Amino acid sequence: MQYIITLNNIDEVAKEFVDNIGNAKIFAFYGEMGAGKTTFITAICRALGVVEPITSPTFAIVNEYEAEGNSIVYHFDCYRLETLQDALNIGIEEYFADGNICLIEWAENIESLLPRETVKVRIRVLENDDRIVNVEPECK
Numbered sequence: 001m002q003y004i005i006t007l008n009n010i011d012e013v014a015k016e017f018v019d020n021i022g023n024a025k026i027f028a029f030y031g032e033m034g035a036g037k038t039t040f041i042t043a044i045c046r047a048l049g050v051v052e053p054i055t056s057p058t059f060a061i062v063n064e065y066e067a068e069g070n071s072i073v074y075h076f077d078c079y080r081l082e083t084l085q086d087a088l089n090i091g092i093e094e095y096f097a098d099g100n101i102c103l104i105e106w107a108e109n110i111e112s113l114l115p116r117e118t119v120k121v122r123i124r125v126l127e128n129d130d131r132i133v134n135v136e137p138e139c140k
Helices: 010-019 037-047 084-089 092-097 107-113
Strands: 002-005 026-030 062-066 072-077 101-105 119-125 131-136
Touching: 002 010, 010 037, 010 131, 026 037, 026 107, 037 072, 037 101, 037 119, 072 092, 084 092, 084 107, 092 107, 101 107
Parallel strands: 026 101, 026 119, 072 101
Antiparallel strands: 002 131, 062 072, 119 131
16 A cells, blocks of 8 residues: 655545555564655554643653544654663563554564564655555555
8 A cells, every 4th residue: 555645745645545454463664764754654653542732752762542432553763772681671562563564663672573474564755745545464
């Protein structure tokens, strides 16, 4: 599945993304610095019903949000993780196993720890500053 994101349609695209995730729970976001990973994840959290302030977990590594229906959304930023052991030390495998949605920025830093069923979301900046989002495999 592919989406084009502009500043005017990000919430609409996030809602469509959420409407199409099916049973998927773990999403790995890829893109260069400034590609819009945090911005898109913030919109996805809003589409999931998160009403509290959504902030980047750059220094905390993981933020936990309550979404609609008392479900939990975990937002990871793995940029600062230097080793796989750092990820294991924060209990990342337990987060993945608990059945809640996990949205992971800089997933390439923990690639070998990602479960097989992880949905890869690649964000690329276009020449006009819009973003193209490719979802692999397609959300069902």
